[in-house]
Amino acid sequence: MSSKMEPGPDAPSDNNNDDDEKYGGDFKVTPWEVEGEVDYNRLVEKFGTQPITQELLQKVKGMVGEIHPMLKLGYFFSHRDFDWVLDKKDKGENFYLYTGRGPSGMVHMGHVMPWIFTKYLQDKFDAKLLFQLTDDEKFLYGQDRTREEIKKYTYENILDIIAIGFNPKKTRIIVDTKHIQHLYPLATEIAKRITFSTAKAVFGFNNSTNIGMIGFPPVQAAPCFLPSVIEGKNTPVLIPAAIDQDPYWRMTRDVADRMGYYKPAQIHSKFLPGLGMLGKMSSSRPETAIFTTDAPEVVEKKVVSAFTGGQPTVALQRQLGGNALGCPVFWYLRYFFDTEKQSDERLLKCRSGNLLCGECKSDLAKGARPFVAEFQKRREKARDVIPMFMYDGRPLEE
Incomplete structure (x- = not known):
């Protein structure tokens, strides 16, 4: 498959060492931890994403007739190639939505917010949605969760996902350990193109990281290209998700061209603050x-x-x-x-x-x-x- 209109370039992958994680010295954002009071302008600069502009908001309004409050009020604040996906749609090329959830606990309102916005995108753009539950990652990460606990949370989280009101004809939930046969062929193609040096730089892996976690990122990347397999043609994908997951998509975009797929586009949300003093809302608190x-x-x-x-x-x-x-x-x-x-x-x-x-x-x-x-x-x-x-x-x- 060849991509004819390529999405924009990315910033180089960043080393996730302690100095880099503490942006400005007072907050930290990784796929597994968010600490401190996040400076989103600094984060946009650090991750090399694009801020959502008034021009982009007006483009959305021109296409669907309204601007969702989460866009207008800046909860979704950053993107990679959201404008490119809209251009594709404007020219008659439909896109898929892809988002996910790591079932490490019960769902709270901070999790629900991006899903509500995802439903808006599905409804307004008549988009198909793949929703991935990374139960394998949550079992592999840390030492305090058993497989049975993760299985329980996966079931409970599925109830929450469905309760959002997604269109059942256009929505499919993927549970990694249950549906791995559909992901693994793509995951191996992705894995073959990523060196350990790159993975270490992007995710901060070290000699103490278990090899399951080191091998996991291609599994989370696979649904970016699964729509092209399903549809039998190169298919744009838009990922609405919190910006802490961005390292996965930076890695995925790096290999997309070599695999003959479009780079996945993203639209990033902020974190809903917890009811405590600092940081995002968290199941661990x-x-x-x-x-x-x-x-x-x-x-x-x-x-x-x-x-x-x-x-x-x-x-x-x-x-x-x-x-x-x-x-x-x-x-x-x-x-x-x-x-x-x-x-x-x-x-x-x-x-x-x-x-x-x-x-x-x-x-x-x-x-x-x-x-x-x-x-x-x-x-x-x-x-x-x-x-x-x-x-x-x-x-x-x-």
């Missing part, structure tokens, strides 16, 4: 994350206990105002429950001291409780339709 399976009283308790950008006392809050942009409660409300106008007003009121943290927490609890309750109903219904979504090697319906 359950007290700072709102899970899709949390009971209403648990949601309420987590919101009430959340860190905020407010002052230590009401008097100081009235006098000095709060730091809304450093407040996870503000970002939850902005991305999930406030309209753009409401959020902008909330920002001004917080900064001026005319809004107290308790009011924002109350608003978040009022929004999050019914959101989670409704999501749980859809999760229960998903139990009956799992086989419909699982990949079986056959072409997806038009």
Whole structure:
């Protein structure tokens, strides 16, 4: 297969040593860890991606009639060749969507956000979707998860994926250990073209890394090219995902030309902050994350206990105002429950001291409780339709 209109070039692969991981010395972003307060402008520079511009937003609007709030408000902020994929679509060439999840625990609202946006892309562009669950990676990474635990989380995560509302005719879920026969031929083609030196530079592997992890990246790369195999022709792929996964796609794009495929395009999201002080929402810190399976009283308790950008006392809050942009409660409300106008007003009121943290927490609890309750109903219904979504090697319906 030959690619006729090639996506743009990439920055060179970066060495993931400690100096490079600490961008500016105060935060860290790798496929397995996100620490500190992330400077997204610095991250764009470091990873060599492109910021999403107003021109690009208007192109999306011209094609589908609207700009999704997650794009307009900057939650999706960076890309590689998103404009190229849109040009392909504009000329009548359909693209696939590909995203994934490492089933290391239960799903929280930080995981759900990119999936909601992926559904928007599927609906607006009538796109087929491959959703990969990397259960093999989560078993291999670290020493604290058994195969049975990963199997349990994989099943639970599938319920969450289906509950998003993806089109069952155009969506297939791939579980690596279950569907490896469909991935392995491509994975070996990819692996043959990547040296250990390159993998070490991109992922920071060292002499203590188990060989399973060293061999894993081509498996995550394989779905980038699987649509071309399914369709029998070179097929563009767009990956909506958090930017911590970008090293996988940089590696994949490096070998795409040599394999005769299009380079996979990406659109990157930020991290939904945890309810603690710094960093993204994480399953490993359950007290700072709102899970899709949390009971209403648990949601309420987590919101009430959340860190905020407010002052230590009401008097100081009235006098000095709060730091809304450093407040996870503000970002939850902005991305999930406030309209753009409401959020902008909330920002001004917080900064001026005319809004107290308790009011924002109350608003978040009022929004999050019914959101989670409704999501749980859809999760229960998903139990009956799992086989419909699982990949079986056959072409997806038009």
